[in-house]
Amino acid sequence: MKKTAFITGATSGIGQATARLFAAQGIDLVLTGRRQERLDALKIELSAQVKVETLNFDVRDRASVFAAVESLSPEWKSAVNVLVNSAGNAHGRASFQDAELDDFEAMIDINVKGLLYVSKAVLPLLLENGHGHIVNLSSIAGKEVYPNGNVYCASKSAVEAISEAMRIDLLPEGVKVTNIAPGMVETEFSLVRFKGDEAQAAATYAGITALTADDIAESIYFAVSQPEHVQIADLTIFPKAQASAHDYKREN
Secondary structure: OOOEEEEOOOOOHHHHHHHHHHHHOOOEEEEEEOOHHHHHHHHHHHOOOOOEEEEEOOOOOHHHHHHHHHOOOHHHHHHOOEEEEOOOOOOOOOOOOOOOHHHHHHHHHHHHHHHHHHHHHHHHHHHHOOOEEEEEEOOHHHOOOOOOOHHHHHHHHHHHHHHHHHHHHOHHHOEEEEEEEEOOEOOOHHHHHOOOOHHHHHHHOOOOOOEOHHHHHHHHHHHHOOOOOOOOOEEEEOOOOEOOOOOEOOOO
């Protein structure tokens, strides 16, 4: 079965790595993100391998999400059968009492509401095509709360619950749902979380060979490349040096 994937957060990190791997495997792509110049560059890069369409929107903007999906040509709408909800962010790392409300809102808006908006907008395409697969990017933070993680952990716990509920509700429709929960992955994620503080971001990974965006992309591809009757429900992926949300082995 020919696959066409709709990927959010495709301009960096796991979303971008997934786009590149999918293209290498012959999967056509609808790539979305907030940074048009990065979308343009990625389209030029990957169009040599597969068909690529790009959509520029912020997942937090409900109207923009639905307008962007509606703007797809009938050919693209009839082709999309995989959705990868990769867009997500952490903002700040502080105790609940010291954290900023703006950071709380950003994480809820992107990680939870954004995922809901995109899923509701794209799902009719999967249903119309008679089959489909949704992959949601959660986190070990969605399974284990850790100090100063508060609302980020809550947002990813929501993704876990949404994924499970989607899997139940969409069972009669023949749509698979996979939840992927990475542990420590070294991308620009920490730089965003620590608001551009490069030293603090680097300290997160000091002494640890962390996972890469490519590692998680491989897991996403593993899930979507299974036979039609096989559904990977939930994957938790750690680097060797990690055992839980807060247990690491750092080299001196």
